[in-house]
Amino acid sequence: MSTPSGAPAVPRLPEAVHRRRWAILAVLMFSLLIVVLDNSILNVAVKTIASPEPIGIGATQSELEWAINSYTLVFAGLLFTAGLFGDRIGRKKVLLFGIVVFGAGSALAAFSGSPGELISFRAVMGFGAAFVMPSTLAVLMNVFERDEQPKAIGIWAGGVGLAIAIGPITGGLLLEHFWWGSIFLVNVPVVIIALIAMTILVPDSKDPNPGRIDPLGVVLSVIGLVLLVYGIIRGGELADFTARSSLLPLIGGLVVLAGFVLHEKRSDHPAIDIAYFKKPAFAAAVAAIALVFFALMGVTFFSAFYLQSVRGYSALDAGLLILPLAVAQMVFAPRARLVVERFGARAVCTAGMFMVAVGLAAFATFDQSTPLWVLEVVFFVQGAGMAHIMPPVTVSVMQALPREKAGSGSAVNNTFRQVGGALGVAVLGSLLSTQYREEIEGHLGMLPSGARQAAGESIEATLGVASKLGPAGKSLIAPANEAFLSAMHLTALASAGVAMVGVIVVLLFLPGGRPKTAPAADAQPERESAER
Numbered sequence: 001m002s003t004p005s006g007a008p009a010v011p012r013l014p015e016a017v018h019r020r021r022w023a024i025l026a027v028l029m030f031s032l033l034i035v036v037l038d039n040s041i042l043n044v045a046v047k048t049i050a051s052p053e054p055i056g057i058g059a060t061q062s063e064l065e066w067a068i069n070s071y072t073l074v075f076a077g078l079l080f081t082a083g084l085f086g087d088r089i090g091r092k093k094v095l096l097f098g099i100v101v102f103g104a105g106s107a108l109a110a111f112s113g114s115p116g117e118l119i120s121f122r123a124v125m126g127f128g129a130a131f132v133m134p135s136t137l138a139v140l141m142n143v144f145e146r147d148e149q150p151k152a153i154g155i156w157a158g159g160v161g162l163a164i165a166i167g168p169i170t171g172g173l174l175l176e177h178f179w180w181g182s183i184f185l186v187n188v189p190v191v192i193i194a195l196i197a198m199t200i201l202v203p204d205s206k207d208p209n210p211g212r213i214d215p216l217g218v219v220l221s222v223i224g225l226v227l228l229v230y231g232i233i234r235g236g237e238l239a240d241f242t243a244r245s246s247l248l249p250l251i252g253g254l255v256v257l258a259g260f261v262l263h264e265k266r267s268d269h270p271a272i273d274i275a276y277f278k279k280p281a282f283a284a285a286v287a288a289i290a291l292v293f294f295a296l297m298g299v300t301f302f303s304a305f306y307l308q309s310v311r312g313y314s315a316l317d318a319g320l321l322i323l324p325l326a327v328a329q330m331v332f333a334p335r336a337r338l339v340v341e342r343f344g345a346r347a348v349c350t351a352g353m354f355m356v357a358v359g360l361a362a363f364a365t366f367d368q369s370t371p372l373w374v375l376e377v378v379f380f381v382q383g384a385g386m387a388h389i390m391p392p393v394t395v396s397v398m399q400a401l402p403r404e405k406a407g408s409g410s411a412v413n414n415t416f417r418q419v420g421g422a423l424g425v426a427v428l429g430s431l432l433s434t435q436y437r438e439e440i441e442g443h444l445g446m447l448p449s450g451a452r453q454a455a456g457e458s459i460e461a462t463l464g465v466a467s468k469l470g471p472a473g474k475s476l477i478a479p480a481n482e483a484f485l486s487a488m489h490l491t492a493l494a495s496a497g498v499a500m501v502g503v504i505v506v507l508l509f510l511p512g513g514r515p516k517t518a519p520a521a522d523a524q525p526e527r528e529s530a531e532r
Contacts, residue, residue, distance in 0.1 A: 021143045022202060025152055027197040028136040029159045031099055034190045035129045036163035037170065038106070038162055041069060041183045044171030044315045049118070049179045056180055061409060063115035069233045070119045074126035076418040077226035080272075081218050083134040083411025090140045092204035094194065098131025098171035103191030110181035111187075124186075136361075137410035141398055142205040149399065150337035154391040157336075161386060164300075168319025176316065212269040220260035225415065228253030229422050236426025246248030272408050276400060283395035284509035288349060291387055291502035295360055295495045296382070297424035302432050303363070303489050310481050310512030311457045324376045328383025331499060335456070336391040345392045349506045352392075355385030357499035396510070424495075432491045433458065439483035443476060459484040 039413045046064045059067065086094040105124030112118035136154065144152045174182045231250030235241035241250065264270040277283045307318040340348050359382035366375070394413060401409040440462060459480050466476040 024143050028139055029200050030160055031132055031194045032136045034187050035132050036160055037167045040098045041080045041171035044173060045180050045183050050177055057115055059115040065237060067122050070123040071126035071421060073226060073229055075124045075130045077222050077230045078130035079134060079415045080221045080411045083408050086135050086138050087206060087408055090206045091135045092202050094131050095135035096198060098128045098413040099191055099194055102132060103188055106184045106187035110185035128143055133414050134410035139202060150384050150395045152413045153203050153207040153394050154334040154336050156335030157390040157394060158330045163327045164327060168315060174318030174321055175425035194347045209219030214267055214269055217264055217270060220263060222255055224253050224256035224260055227256060232422050232426045250267060256428050268303055280509050281396045281511050282400040284415040284505055285393040287505050288393050288502050290416040290499055292356060293420040294424035297421035302491055305459055306488055310484055322379055324380040325383035328380045329387045332384050332387035333391050336388050340392050346510045348388050349392050350509055352385045352388030352500055353503045353506055355381050357496045360499055364489040368481060386527050395426045427494055428491050431494055432487045435482050435487035435490050439486050440480060443479040
């Protein structure tokens, strides 16, 4: 590698890597797409998987929840550890390993013969995904110079939004033409293409001076995160976070994570330097990530029921209705850096968070006859808000750490997002469920006690019982819709309240200055570990 004559400074990256940086980003987006896409696809297929054989595998409601939760639990528990491994042994190696495991888990999940097998293979997929997600962002930070990182991260963030939105559409199309296993099998050819492209294009990089490994810190982080996320999931299932099976893991997870923080502060070779959390740019950014995903994931949960159960749209149609959210992210996320350059990160993120809060609050006004164009405008506003939050806060997190620690920074970023999202689904889902049960109970007196209990669980359960009763059950449909709308309005306002907390956090703590391009003289030495 050579530097062009007359250049003001030696670049930090080999010229061969710099030339193909956009092709590398495309490959990273490809691998990221299938990991994010997979979860949103599964949400569309749950009804089909619950059907008896040969259509589905006869999974119960609890088994369906664990087909989703087993992935989340393993994924969230290993994110931080996977980021550390990438910094230590090489991000390309970790990325390739994760993609292979994810592809193998997808193939096995597609041919699951029982709900138990599906749950196990989804956990394998979560294991692989934990090594993919932080590695994509870490590689990105090591193939782009600092001044181009905001643009690249904007495209990366836009891709995440696109995957979340097109998942239901892809799932709906596959289920219309193939069996339920196709939603997993479709990952396999994509994985093969991604593997070939990554092997050819993506350079390896790692921390040249990783120091000694911190086995106790790694173990504490895994145990703490798994216990915390399990307690969150269990509390959401029971709609009761004071139940022993939820409260004990929650407390245990928090205690272990507190022990992790204390250990890291005292260790001379910490897995993550806790001092980074003293930097406002870092701490406020990860808090904003957790809060916005807390608010949004809860709404994603109930908007599917609103569109399908109350408004009567198919899974495919409901997915198409959410497209404005994806379009807004695709359009604005790659350009968010330009707005930040003009107004500063604090102003842009505050405005973005406020747009998300307004979009969430709008759900409190929706009913059975709300015009479709209003829904589309609200989804677009939410997408535009997200597009002006995620790129700046991700840049803030990643640029607060040295490039050598990109894996750790990416892992922290993704861990806060995952825990925030899990909390949002659990807490806001519990609020929705509890409020719905209170609203519908007075209309279920005609049912036997066992059926009354089942019918009060959700609007889908009520409508299922009503359909079994035939003409006599029609009287339950209107009260079920009204009860759900009432519960959705309360949950939407709670979500908006969480987003407003995010507005305050960003406004008070996120640094507000416009970004400055680092002088050439301050550039770090060229990375020897960035290989062709």
